[in-house]
Amino acid sequence: MLATLGMQSEEDLIAYLPPAVRFNSRLSMEDGKSEFEIVDYFKERAERNANGYASFLGAGVYNHYRPVLVDAIVSRGEFLTSYTPYQAEISQGILAAIFEFQTMVCQLTGMEVANASMYDGSSAVPEAAMMAVRVTHRDRILIARAVHPEYREVLGTYTHRQHIPVEELAYEKNGRLDLDDLKAKLDDHTAAVIVQSPNFFGLIEQIDELSHIVHGKGALLVVVFTEAVALGLIEPPRHADIVVGELQSFAISPSYGGPFAGIIATHEKFIRQIPGRLAGETTDASGHRAFCLTLATREQHIRREKATSNICTNQALLALMATVFMSLYGKQGMRELAEQNLAKAHYLADKLPLAFDAPFFNEFVARTNGKSPEQINAALLDRKIIGGLPLARFYPELENCVLLCATEMSRRQDMDTLAQAFAKQ
Amino acid sequence: MIRKVSKHIVQNEPLLFELSSPGKCGYQLPALDVPPVDPAKTLGAENVRPEIEDFPEVSEFEVLRHFTRLSTWNYAIDLGLYPLGSCTMKYNPRVNEVVARTEGLAWAHPYAPEVLSQGCMEVIAALEQALAEITGMDAVTLQPAAGAHGEFTGVLMIRALLEQRGNPRKKVLVPDSAHGTNPATARMVGYAVENIKSNERGMIDIDVLKRAVTEDVAALMITNPNTVGVFEENIREICGILHEKGALVYMDGANMNALVGISRPGDFGADVMHLNLHKTFSTPHGGGGPGSGAVAVAKALTPFLPSPRLKRNGDFWTWNYDLPDSIGRVRAYYGNFGVLVRALAYIMAHGANGLRQATLDALLNANYLRALLEPNYQIAYDAPSMHECVFSDDRQAKKGVRTGDIAKRLIDYGFHPYTVSFPLIVRGALMIEPTETESKRELDLFADAMASIAREVENDPELVLKAPHSTRTSRVDEVKAARNPIVRWQPRS
Known part of the structure; x- marks a missing residue:
């Protein structure tokens, strides 16, 4: 090969580089290692x-069973080692799967269109906010304090330097959005109101009621979810304008917080404002059904600085995991899974003093009367149990409160042990 | 009626929804060990949905078959050369998949106590350190989820630094050869975009740049080697021009596969850059993601890195949130950790010498391929190529065949096409990056295919214009898809 190039050594390939830009020492790291x-x-x-350890942590990352078929399928090199399906004729496999993913996300969320995935739930929030700003030509955002605290931080990072004002909405005594605070802060400049349901405390928000209030002022309602399993049972936010969320619960391992798969879904009328990739149905030259990426004129590689977002790489393989998961559980399984989560969480919650009394799905906030959350958690670690998340780091007013999560993976004996740790003096 | 109509050995496959029939399922949950609860009573009847309308109902084996059949309709790097320029489609070592699934890593919860997360934190620290060394930068954040997310993080940090100096400034300069993510990113951070015209050699024109750099300019976003695969030989001078006016240099590291071990952006004057771990560091592309957009910064920008940062107390790692100048979080938790594990495994397997050797091999493969293709295709610029080479379809266009048609014909020869019609500064671009993991044999086969197509263009252009001929689906009508968007399946009414 070197002879073809008239060279003696591979070093000749870089001989023309100016010496001032050459790195002439050895990288300071070890030699290559064996498998x-x-x-x-x-x-x-x-x-x-x-x-x-048994774990009762949730807070946006959930401990659900991963059916073995998921890895069997996503480990196939044809999926694992392919690029973004720009060449439709040799990418029909992933394109058909994305089309199924988009469809199932719509069915789950009650929306009409969904994209091929976002990085994660948190980064989908500012994307939804910016989409609302484009749609409404307004620039103020209201976000409920009971939205995941780290999601709110991410929103702040995106909006702060674009001078989009963001204000937070209080939660009521029962842990749900304070509708009076919403009414007081909502005005004609508000582009979007962002709420989470089930919210960070696990509680189900009154989406219908607040959608009337939000729409009454011409703003868009953005509903966030972090626990996708809930959608197997609870009424989807059909009156939302944009739904964003996280599908980690669908066969994506917690993996210290990523990679996950975010979604953004909306109504057909906003399709040209949605960020990211979309797979669409069409036909090939012989008239057979085929799929391809579509509406690329929204995207950065065509529209450049006028694109709806700079997103390029997404989370396709994780979206495929979620698609396989949803296919396996199906209509009946999604419900049974959600019912098991509901039953487990309520079994545990019945043994503990709760901070809020609104309906909850598989997470709830318990008070640690008389002891600190740290004391309880330390005692539990000795029993090989990771307790709940102490909430004071995010909500200083919830000093002696922990956020607990039970899923289909939680065993009754561990829940009993956890409850005892709360009770013991 | 015979319903198997395809000549392919794999059957046609309907969508899941069309396979569905009531009552089928592919799961088995354990018996509930606690009393069941009534959802309507517990949640309120108005909060309970009757069912997920039209959701599929299929068996476990049907699911396996469905996705296995679909997979056979996909091309992949595992099947052959995938020479997409600027995408760095290299071998994805399988040991990386194994280690990412190690139970204690894959099931680590981001809010587990730090005392039970030291393993994850060590992995992150080790990768940050390795990437700082490779880029010659001061510090690295692994929080951004992909390249464009890294660009956003980097430009936001530039803005934060300039704001602290008293003036965020108004615009970002972007060469006309840049990836579309660059201008899109600058806009998202609130900057106007000014395009910089490349010179006749495909490089930044120093005179044009000098005129453009004013006190209003916050930064230049530059890709080096640039998107025509050429090292910006005046890079030090370019950085100097920006720095002299108090502006910064953002480097798009999409092409870092050309530099690892032979040149470090931190040494030649870049202030901040992102790395696409799914390109240079071999983590699988997965049909479009996940990626990871690590961002490396020079010392002046370190205080602005996203929160939290790792901090070492003796032998113990903690997350530090006390960062008054930080731009804040760009996503929840700590980044695409599973991708980070794979990238670190890649770096460990190579070591210092292996990383440099991989770069030289990538350069060799690209230049070898260039030499084989030059007799038949018009190279866009004479300058020496690094890890990729860019041709134009000038010769073939005379016969009415464009780069997109040649790409479709390549499919019939068993190869994935190169990047089509990019960079925009080259008319009818063919952008080709073979990477270091291809053998001479695979490169020779590709060159043969390209030579054969060049002959077809001369003798039988229709054959190329109607390609591909051997795929399950013939040429897909993308115009129709965009004109009447159907982006979800609907039951027939």
């Missing part, structure tokens, strides 16, 4: 994590 040394290194790291 088993690498496996060993990561096994050792894994052992420094929480191996073999």
Whole structure:
């Protein structure tokens, strides 16, 4: 090969680079490792994590069973090692799967169109806010304090330097959005009101009622979800204008917080304002059904600075995991799974003093009367249980409160142990 | 009626919804070990949906078959050369998949106590350190989820620094050869975009740049090597021009596969850059994602990195949230951790010498391919190529065949096409990046195919214009899809 190029050594390939830009030393790192040394290194790291613990953490990342078929399918090289399906004729597999994903996301959320995925739930929130700003030509955003605190932080990062004012909406004594605060703050400049349901405390918001209030002022209602399993049972936010959320619950392992799969779904009338990729149905030259990426004129590679977003790479493989998961559970399984989560969480909650009395799905806030959350959690760690999330770090007013989550994976005996730790003096 | 109409050995496959019949399912939950609750009573009847309308009902085996059949309709790097320029489609080592699934890593919860998360934190710290070394930068954040997300993070940090200096300034300069994400990003951070025309060699025109850099300019976003695969030989001078006026240099690291171990952006004057871990560091593209857009910064920008940052106390890692100048979070938690594990495994497998060797091999493969293709295709610029080479379809266009047609014909030869019609500064561009993981044999086969297509263009252009001929689906009508968008399945009414 070098001879073809008239060269003696590979060093000749870079000989023309100005010496001032050449890196002439050796990178300061070790020599290459063998496969088993690498496996060993990561096994050792894994052992420094929480191996073999039962966990009652939720707060946006949930512990659900991953059916084995999911990895069997996403490990196929044809899915794992393909690029974005710009060449439709040799990408019909992933395109058909994305089309199914978009359809199932619509069915779950009660929306009419959904894109091929966003990075995660948190980054989908500012994308929805910016979409609302484009649609309404207004620039003020209201967001409920009971939206995931880190999602709110991400929104702030995006809006702060674009001078889009964001105001937070209080929650009521029962943990749900304070409708009076909403009415007081909602005005003619408000582009969007963003709420989460089930909210960060696990509580189901009154979407219908607040949609009337929001629409009455001509703003858009954005509904966020972090626990997709809830949508197997609870009424989807059909009166929302934009739904964004996180599908981690659908066979995506917690993986210390990523990679996950975010979604954005909306009504057909806003389709040209949606960010990210969309797969669409069409035909091939022989008239057979085929799929391709479509409406690319919204996207950065065509529209450049006028694009709806700069998003390019998305989370296709994670979206495929979620698609396989939804296919396996199906109509009946999605409901049974949600009912099991509901039953487990209520079994646990019945044994604990609760901070809020609105209806909840599989997460709830418990008070740690007389003890600190840290004391309880330390005692639980000795029993190989990771307790709930102490809320004071995000909500200083909820000092002796923890957010607990139970799923189909939670065992009754561990829940009993957890309840005892709360009760013991 | 015979319903299997395709000649392909794999059957036609309907959509899941068309396979569905009531009562089928592909799951089995364990018996509930707690009393069941009545959803309507617990949640309120108005909060309970009757069912998920039209949701599929299929068996486990049908699911497996469905997706296996679909997979056979996809091309992938595992099947052959995938020479998309600027996409760096290289081999995805399978050991990386194994280690990412190590139970203690894959099931780590981001809110688990720090004392039970030290393994994850060590992985993040090790990767940050390796990437800082590779880029010659001061510090690295692994929070951004993809390249464009990294660009957003980087330009936001530039804005924060300039604001602290008293003036965020108004515009960002972007060469006309840049990826579309660059101008889109600048806009998202509130900057106007000014395009900089490239010179006749495909590089930044120093005189044009000098005139453009005023006190209003916040930054230049530059890709190096640029999108025509050429090293910007005046990069130091370019950085100097920006710095002299108090502006910064953002480097798009999409093409970092050309530089690892031989040149470091931090040394030649870049202030901030992103790395696409799914390109240079071999994490699988997965049909469009996930990626990871690590961002490396020079010292002046370090205080502005996203929150939280890792901090070491003796042998113990903690997350530090006390960062008054930070731009804040760009996403929840700490980044696409599973992707980070794979990238670190790649770096460990190569080591210092292996990383440099991979770069040289990538350069060799691109230049070898360029030499084989030049007799038949018009190279866009004479300048030496690095990891990719860009041709124009000038010669073929005379016969009415354009780059998109040649790409479709390549499919019939068993190859994924190159990047079509990009960069925009080259008329009818064919942008080709083979990467270091291709053998000479695969490159020779590709060059043969390209030579054969060049002959077809001369002798039988129709054959190329109607390609592909061997795929399940013939040429897909993208115009129709956009004119009447159907983006979800609907039951027939």
